Amino acid sequence: MKVLVALKRVIDYNVKIRVKPDHSDVDLTNVKMAMNPFCEIAVEEAVRLKEAGVATEVVAVTVGPKAAQEQLRTALALGADRAIHVDTSVQTDAPVESLAAAKLLAKVVDAEQPGLTILGKQAIDSDNNQVGQMLAALTGRPQGTFASEVVVDGGTGEERLKVTREIDGGLQTVALPLPAIVTTDLRLNEPRYAKLPDIMKAKKKPLDTQTPDELGVSVSSGLKRIRVEPPAERQGGVKVGSVDELVDKLKNEAQAL
């Protein structure tokens, strides 16, 4: 079974986010970028499926600017066999919206016909949590989102996928026919560190570039960003003298009760 794993280049989670002075966007000038942490989990899961003999090939794909090839190389160093870069910089410098990304990925899914497609449940830059679900709808494939466990069982032809999902009330396990779409939650696995020899080998693994035009998809934006604000600075707390005072403040000042 072929596994396609989609990943996104985002601002590194260690970086303190700065907003541009004109509030048009987050300032990404000379900021350290990295693979989205949920996507790292997706890559790890795909590589584990290959190590377990379930997957025969792992293909990493990203939609983004030229520099996103760095993250594809990371995926190759972690164990992906080859990579596909959908280079959006030919059409736009702006971030690609969820629907455009999903449409592009759907084209890649059509061409590659993976048994399983794994994505991070959301990217830590825009936090949309949309691409996996949209991709499922566009490709007509069943989806298992927010996975904390993924099990592929059954033999050939009858392969079924069990996905344990983290939902508000606890855990829900769904059974899906293959081919399917899975998005990863935080507790699915702990991603490994790349090994030095694999980092060296990653350089020589195949990386194909495609353009949105070749795939027949326009990445033009349907949304308008109005203003980006940093979160309000946290205010200092107050000490209360008694439980009564606390209840009073919660009721009257915070109006939380």
Add this chain to the structure above:
Amino acid sequence: MIDYHAPLRDMQFILDELAGLPDLAALPACEEASPDLVAAILEEAGKFATGVLAPTNRQGDLEGCRLEGERVIVPKGWQAAYDQFRESGWLGLSLPEQYGGQGLPKLVSTPVWEMWFSSNMAFTMLPQLNVGQAEALLIAASEQQKATWLEKIVSGEWAATMNLTEPQAGSDLAATRMRAEPDADGDYRLFGQKIYISYGEHELTPNILHLVLARLPDAPEGVKGLSLFLVPKYRLDADGNPGEQNDVRCISIEHKMGIHGSPTCTLSFGDQGGAVGQLVGEPHQGLKTMFVMMNEARFGVGVQGLALGERAYQAALEHARERVQGRNVVSGEMGLPILHHPDVKRMLVGMRARLLAMRTFLYTAAGWFDLARHHPDAEVADRHRRYVDLLMPVAKGWCTEVGNDLCDEAIQVFGGMGFVEETGVAQLFRDARIITIYEGTTGIQANDLLGRKILRENGETLCELLDDIRACASSVGEDERLAELAEGLDEMLDALAATTDWLLAQGKDQTAALYGGAVPLLHLLGTVCGGWQLARAAQAAQRQRDAGEGDADHLADVIELARFYMASIAPEAAAHARAVRDGGRVLARFPEGGL
């Protein structure tokens, strides 16, 4: 706990703009080291240092090592960290591909090892020993020995040690007594005791290979009678696997001031008939091999100074941004973090300036090692070899002294909270204290610099270096905006040039006075080299700014750091010069009875 984040931006800037990575990668022997690959390696190494090695550092310090019978128990986290380190293939980074390494240049391995040392120095001494031993075997071992041992050492499957010191033979290896007697099987039997053997015994690997300096029965007296032997903890069986235990035992471990996680062992060889070993290289040529490795070894310890200083700086900076104390001297405002105090800021800016100076110096020197080894033009290769020879005592001596200063200053930034162990910064200070001692004390580095590297060749390479730095100063001075940097550098050069002339003019009767000023001379040359590298850094930063490349804020910081160095650290050069010329003279005549 103190976090560690690899200073990737500074590292990458120095590699690309100052230490010559792009040029090096253009050489046929180094073509693997393409900029994108190097960036990927640094990125992953940084993650590993932060995520795996740094979190075990404090626990290793608290737990330390203990001896149970003949077993040495290392800190609990070591096994998992070592297995992960070994499996990730980091050990072979710069070692030959033929034996399972990646064969990358020293310029690439240097920042990576810096990260290992920053994140956990006591742990990192273990894999570092493998690299040192592999280099020794590559120089001296027979093809058969290389085939037997090297892959295991390069992969880290087996651990390695270096056995030089004996109770009466510390800095002076001529006093070595360990005996090696040929036996009937064509091997040798070793008898004697070695002390201060880092990782001399542990159970992290299925075997340990001891490289031992000893005397053959017909050996001449002194350093010309020392031979090298390879003595495995477990002798190999017919299939090449660890078999019968050899006659080597750990009889004690030291209680040390720092690097608690690294067991420092006393090993006893031959209590039960002799430890079986193989001769490595020619008889009586052991020290020669050690000398070939000496520059590498010294360089490695210099990097430790940089690495510990970096970790101390990161800790101090984080503390200064969080700790609220005192009234702002300008606005009178209360409730601000201590970074607003001009003196706290002075310490941190001074630390950052010296780190940038040391890092640029050491990475540039790492590039010299590579050019000496790989440059097709023999003249270019030779010049860089001579620079390495001249400046390795400075890289070791100066960077370890400054590294200690930075760890000391970090405690000062922490104040009382630095003096208590809980904050972790005291560990760095304790761990750093060994680096000015082992691999040749600062005094020995200074003597080597003065005697072997300057006086013996009548200051030839030093004068060549002075011309190089002078040319750099005049090129920097062409840009008006950097003129004050060129002036600062020129002033230091004047002090160094006058000192050099004076040194070379002294007769034999002044030897005691000259050696009395050797350490100040080392500091003088170190301070000049730091200023030289920062002037280069500022020039490169200005060039990038003018071209609209890079991170403008970072580049502006680099230029200001160079200015701060010239304003507040460079003036020490004149004081060092005075201490060389006058201090040594007074010292020579001061009566020992007056002490």
